[in-house]
Amino acid sequence: MGLRTILTDSDPALRKQSRAVTNFDRRLHALLDDLAETLKHANGAGLAAPQIGVLRRVCVVGFEEPIELCNPKIIVSDGTQEGAEGCLSLPGRTGLVKRPCRVTVEAQDRHGKPVVYEAEDFLARVFCHEIDHLDGTLYTDVMERFMTEEEVAALEEEEDG
Ligand code: NI
Numbered sequence: 001m002g003l004r005t006i007l008t009d010s011d012p013a014l015r016k017q018s019r020a021v022t023n024f025d026r027r028l029h030a031l032l033d034d035l036a037e038t039l040k041h042a043n044g045a046g047l048a049a050p051q052i053g054v055l056r057r058v059c060v061v062g063f064e065e066p067i068e069l070c071n072p073k074i075i076v077s078d079g080t081q082e083g084a085e086g087c088l089s090l091p092g093r094t095g096l097v098k099r100p101c102r103v104t105v106e107a108q109d110r111h112g113k114p115v116v117y118e119a120e121d122f123l124a125r126v127f128c129h130e131i132d133h134l135d136g137t138l139y140t141d142v143m144e145r146f147m148t149e150e151e152v153a154a155l156e157e158e159e160d161g
Helices: 026-042 121-133 149-160
Strands: 046-048 058-061 067-078 081-085 095-099 102-108 114-120
Touching: 026 046, 026 058, 026 067, 046 121, 058 121, 067 114, 067 121, 081 121, 081 149, 095 121, 102 121, 114 121
Parallel strands: none
Antiparallel strands: 046 058, 058 067, 067 102, 081 095, 102 114
16 A cells, blocks of 8 residues: 555544554555655654554564564563653654663564564654554653743754764
8 A cells, every 4th residue: 555644632532542464465465565664754763553554463563674563562661761762643742751771573574474572762662652543642642841932942952963
């Protein structure tokens, strides 16, 4: 299918519980391919299936070659980091969100094979954010507060410099 529309704001699909993947078939592979293509096009860090209206426990994380996660679970989390977080489904806003510094995630790949990923810093944040989507949780549910435009601009300057 290719590029999918990313659901935004108060779309009810963003608030639903997604169901576990049980068939690692061509339909799942098409879903994963579409998620990766849509993520790349949107220039984001991660995208979960419910964000394109598919209520399955599937997400993709990362840039160039995204990591594919089916039925992901955080099995270890450690430390706390506070940082800026946005979401392709909540355009134009940034929140200040506390997340673990390090996580270990257990999942399955597109063939159903068990995989384990260890992530820290920004990648740990993205894993937590995407896995939350599978339970209908948005960062606005767990954030400290929204960041002001000035704070976001200062962050961007830091990144550019
Ligand atoms: Ni998101």
